[in-house]
Amino acid sequence: MSAHPFDNAIALSRQAPGRWLGRTSEDYWNMVSPYGGVTAAAMMRAMLDHPERSGTPLSFTLNFLAPIAAGDFAVDTELVRANRNSQHWSIRLSQAGKVLALAIAICAVRRDTWSQVEATRPEVPPAEACPVAPPRKATGFLQRYEFRIVRGMPFAANEDSLSHVWVSDRPPRPLDFASLTALCDSFLPRIFLRRPDFVPIGTVSINIYFHAGEEALARQGAAPLLAVAQAQAFSDGHFDHHGHVWSTDGTLLATTQQLVWYKE
Amino acid sequence: MSAHPFDNAIALSRQAPGRWLGRTSEDYWNMVSPYGGVTAAAMMRAMLDHPERSGTPLSFTLNFLAPIAAGDFAVDTELVRANRNSQHWSIRLSQAGKVLALAIAICAVRRDTWSQVEATRPEVPPAEACPVAPPRKATGFLQRYEFRIVRGMPFAANEDSLSHVWVSDRPPRPLDFASLTALCDSFLPRIFLRRPDFVPIGTVSINIYFHAGEEALARQGAAPLLAVAQAQAFSDGHFDHHGHVWSTDGTLLATTQQLVWYKE
Numbered sequence: 001m002s003a004h005p006f007d008n009a010i011a012l013s014r015q016a017p018g019r020w021l022g023r024t025s026e027d028y029w030n031m032v033s034p035y036g037g038v039t040a041a042a043m044m045r046a047m048l049d050h051p052e053r054s055g056t057p058l059s060f061t062l063n064f065l066a067p068i069a070a071g072d073f074a075v076d077t078e079l080v081r082a083n084r085n086s087q088h089w090s091i092r093l094s095q096a097g098k099v100l101a102l103a104i105a106i107c108a109v110r111r112d113t114w115s116q117v118e119a120t121r122p123e124v125p126p127a128e129a130c131p132v133a134p135p136r137k138a139t140g141f142l143q144r145y146e147f148r149i150v151r152g153m154p155f156a157a158n159e160d161s162l163s164h165v166w167v168s169d170r171p172p173r174p175l176d177f178a179s180l181t182a183l184c185d186s187f188l189p190r191i192f193l194r195r196p197d198f199v200p201i202g203t204v205s206i207n208i209y210f211h212a213g214e215e216a217l218a219r220q221g222a223a224p225l226l227a228v229a230q231a232q233a234f235s236d237g238h239f240d241h242h243g244h245v246w247s248t249d250g251t252l253l254a255t256t257q258q259l260v261w262y263k264e
Numbered sequence: 265m266s267a268h269p270f271d272n273a274i275a276l277s278r279q280a281p282g283r284w285l286g287r288t289s290e291d292y293w294n295m296v297s298p299y300g301g302v303t304a305a306a307m308m309r310a311m312l313d314h315p316e317r318s319g320t321p322l323s324f325t326l327n328f329l330a331p332i333a334a335g336d337f338a339v340d341t342e343l344v345r346a347n348r349n350s351q352h353w354s355i356r357l358s359q360a361g362k363v364l365a366l367a368i369a370i371c372a373v374r375r376d377t378w379s380q381v382e383a384t385r386p387e388v389p390p391a392e393a394c395p396v397a398p399p400r401k402a403t404g405f406l407q408r409y410e411f412r413i414v415r416g417m418p419f420a421a422n423e424d425s426l427s428h429v430w431v432s433d434r435p436p437r438p439l440d441f442a443s444l445t446a447l448c449d450s451f452l453p454r455i456f457l458r459r460p461d462f463v464p465i466g467t468v469s470i471n472i473y474f475h476a477g478e479e480a481l482a483r484q485g486a487a488p489l490l491a492v493a494q495a496q497a498f499s500d501g502h503f504d505h506h507g508h509v510w511s512t513d514g515t516l517l518a519t520t521q522q523l524v525w526y527k528e
Contacts, residue, residue: 106327
């Protein structure tokens, strides 16, 4: 059996301690660069694969510096500080010595404590009751996800940008921290929910907080996740969104925000 | 006239290109470390003061690695990449060679585009109609802010953690990007809004998106800002919040989220 295209896209080989080599994948290509989620996942993967890594991802922030060209890239992982229960990482992706993506991340040991989820999962029909949206493009990363749009149709000039979407890897793939990282970038750009026409956009920063551990991810398997997001503001050439990713059983897996450049 | 304590706390001297020296301030001391907001502001200040900096802050993410001791610190600023309209920075604060805080940031030229603020500012009485809360501590950084709590009293075991607070520097100080950065960390830890008793906490990561430029900050002057925040989840030893900072005239200045460690 051949590997899932996602695993091929984020496959890395170790060149030296803390240095990894990868290669962009046509399967996850976007307009002028790889899909940002798969870039984020490759950088997450480098950290996860590091022999000194302990604990699971807690916080991950990635700034996109410039387009990544098709071809080889390097990922450098630096364990900046290790505490008793947490680790702080700096991760850089480069091509020909030029840094193109820059991340900082925290891994931590999850502890049993008083817990309370305050965000509320919207009431939506189950994924199997929602039709799969036809892929918006015939090639590239949009082929690699199945979207079931419950609320928030693109290019419909909606009154707000709030969307509820069931999303899953295509073909199905059991959830892990790398794929969850990628899925946190699968939200439709909010400007496409507010304006009827396409405008050029590009994510410049994405921030993810992981609220669940490996057990919750394993429990989810390959089932669709419920992705909820809404913009806060579109201003002066950038907009943001704030999002939640829920498991099928109603566990809040991640909260995420991102900042996106738009042309006009 | 002597300088404002905030300006003293974030004062830096240039030791070498890209390296700055500072010193912690008793005025902004917290439990075991400086107030995180003033650490963030000193790192923001180092970037802003860099002779190569252009544009204004757009995104700023800071991970706190370990407590900063009272005394001298160094801030290293690295311009990782400069594009035509944006800059990508990496900023590290250290003491005796040990990195204690790690940030990545973006500066950008603001452009006139289609704009839309989708977040809504809650209806609250004007600041002058709201009483100033007595400082929770007689020393340290809580003396340096004036809080007028409209919603969300601490240690009251509220049903949710949503708070609406007018906040301003004490003594008053005209707003700039350094003080706005610090103010983005002035939110009461959400766990104090849900539980009746104090538990040890510490911010591990803060992320800020700036939605307004220098004109909006200058227009605000030293007037109180409306700070709105709510937790998404408390789980396994960490909680987050998502927050908005509004100017007096209703401009969304910043959205922010942070992740906080708690003991039990």
